[in-house]
Amino acid sequence: MTLNPVDQAVISQALLSAAREMGIKLYRSAYSPIVRDGKDASTGILDAEGNAVAQSDELIPMLVGSLSITFRSCAALYPVHTLKEGDFYICNHPYHGAHHLQDILIFVPIFHDGAIVGFSAAVAHHLDVGGGAPGLNSSATDFYQEGLVIPPSKYNLTTDWNDEGPLRRFIGANIRVPEQTLGDIDSQFAACAVGAARVTEMCDKYSASTVREAMAEMIAYTERRVRAAIAAIPDGTYTAEDAVDDDGLTDKPLPVRVTLTVKGDDLHVDFAGTAPQVKTHMNAPFASTVSAVLACVKAVLTGGDVPFNEGASRAVTISAPKGSLLNPNPPAPVRARMEASFRAYDVVLKALGQANPDHAVAPGYDCTTGFCLSHLKDGRYRVFIELRDGGYGASPRNDGCDAVAGPLSNCTNTPVEQIDADYDFFRIEAYALRPGSGGAGQHRGGLGSVRAYRILEEGVRLAIYADRFRIPAPGMAGGGPGAVGSCIIHRGNETIAVRSKDDVALRKGDLILLSSGGGGGYGDPALRDAADAARDRQLGLLAAD
Incomplete structure (x- = not known):
């Protein structure tokens, strides 16, 4: 230079x-x-x-x-x-x-x-x-x-x-x-x-x-910097697996598998064994897979003083089978690609945790809950889309964060006051943390949250894509899993369960309860510090008896 x-x-x-x-x-x-x-x-x-x-x-x-x-x-x-x-x-x-x-x-x-x-x-x-x-x-x-x-x-x-x-x-x-x-x-x-x-x-x-x-x-x-961090990892092969709940058509999980190969200061990430592409919009184009991997490698192996730029990709090679969930053939739909991308992030996180235990972090709720309410009135569409939060996974040093966006999205909370100002065909009636939704552990997983939406007009449509409604965020090193998410419609005396990938016609008066899940815990729950446990009880963060 x-x-x-x-x-x-x-x-x-x-x-x-x-x-x-x-x-x-x-x-x-x-x-x-x-x-x-x-x-x-x-x-x-x-x-x-x-x-x-x-x-x-x-x-x-x-x-x-x-x-x-x-x-x-x-x-x-x-x-x-x-x-x-x-x-x-x-x-x-x-x-x-x-x-x-x-x-x-x-x-x-x-x-x-x-x-x-x-x-x-x-x-x-x-x-x-x-x-x-x-x-x-x-x-x-x-x-x-x-x-x-x-x-x-x-x-x-x-x-x-x-x-x-x-x-x-x-x-x-x-x-x-x-x-x-x-x-x-x-x-x-x-x-x-x-x-x-x-x-x-x-x-x-x-x-x-x-x-x-x-x-x-x-x-x-x-x-x-990235190569130096890779070189500090013992040479070898590290594997991990997770799964997307389903494709929205069946209840069959979609496995995402990774093999990390570390050799000197080179890292190869291979997703062989991942599920084939699906008919619904759960597929992730390869660019999304690359972004998910690089974001994880950058976050785990370097600090905030290292900019996220082209240099990170030069130290890492990434492959995924053509025609798979993480590298589909066109014209496969890809609107909900974040769910598969998050699982790619999570399996790389798990594998890096094996290679570098000091930096291990349990997976979080780690999904995008794309929640869309739309309404057509007087020839004009109104469209509301919100990306909901969830609990982060715990680490060997800290509890997971409560009710924050996943590590790939980083979106912020949309204030209730702003929603009220912009939309008149629904309103928010409740917004709170979900006590007990974080995985138990020496360090607990972060909590999810719940929001309640009251529908005020006829002709409103709900569309949703989410994940971890069936397969929770796993704990690490003896920690427990986080709670799963859910979406429920209360219609009079009727309770309607909404699938994680669904499209539902709503009625005036419906109340939608959308709950996000928690992150995985880290370590044996019996080793949790008494002061931390007392603080959780005092703040009402534990599940009620």
Whole structure:
């Protein structure tokens, strides 16, 4: 490296700060509650070749891990050297790097003195992108039924988007909530503009060549740190298994198996033995599998001082059988891909726990509960999507966190007050922790929570995808499993059990109780510290007698 260490430190932190500022701009200017409040989005800075350099660590790990994959699909069709000011790449195709159609990725080139020095990138989950049902089509048999497909493409902001340009009008004509979806895409462009401005300012101060060198060193630093952590693990082979509850059609579990091979400072992750792809939307495209693995490796083996960028992927190779749950063949539907992705995360977590017991963590509830309520009135759709929480797994040192988003999602709680302000066809009547839902152990698993939704209009539709309704988060080192989740509709004197993957027509007056599960406990429950147990009793965190 020819760049002096002080400049390297300043520029690298400035790039990370720019990525975080982009994220703040995105969710503070967003229109939909899932982005504005839930923060289901991510931002980042890429170098001129599309390698991820700096990514927002406050938003969604699952979304940032595949930025480079999607970028390369776009650049293969529209080479970087052909881009001009105002051009941008856009894609939501799940078999070209995007995770599912609801995640639209945008890449904006950053020019300095007429040359491209990098790209700013923003991805957001959109409330509705068309398809066979509002927000969530749980009956889709291929991904075409899940929404509007945007292949790897190049457009221009001035001619194709601004002032009701043709791309904007085309997307708006294919979705049910255009004011929110188009508004959120505008927020993505605003975030990318912030990233471009910050990188340009750095180039003005330090020169473009210096900034490019700093980008390359950031990637190299992450690779060195990840390789050093891998090298500290004893060489060998480590295996683990978990399962998705079912595919929504039968009760048959879908196994997810992994074999980790450590050799020196190289790590190979192989998902041979994982279930074949399924007919429903539980499949995870390979980009999602890559993101899940890298997020787990990064979290377990390094600290917060190591940026999540292209360097992590250079130390890890990942394979999954073609046609499997974690690498399906198109046109398999993939809307609910997070459940399989979380199981991929969990089995890698278990295997790394065998290889490095000091950093072992029990699996948590670790699933995305995609909960969608939609209503059509006076020719206008209203779509509400919420991603619910769950309990984290315990570790050798600490209890699991209570009622937080899973480690791949990192979404925040949507405030009840904001929901009341935005939606009038239902209301929240209860929201609380679930006592006793965390797995018992020397350190207990985190608790899940319960929310109650009262339906106030006729014609409301519930769509849900979730997991761990049947197979709980397992404990570790003698710890107990967490509680499973559930969804129940109270209709007068009738109680209706909703499956973890379901689609239900609701009636005015229905009360939905959606309960998330807890994380696995760690260690023998008999060894739990008496003071910790007393605090749990005092706070009402244990199951009632």
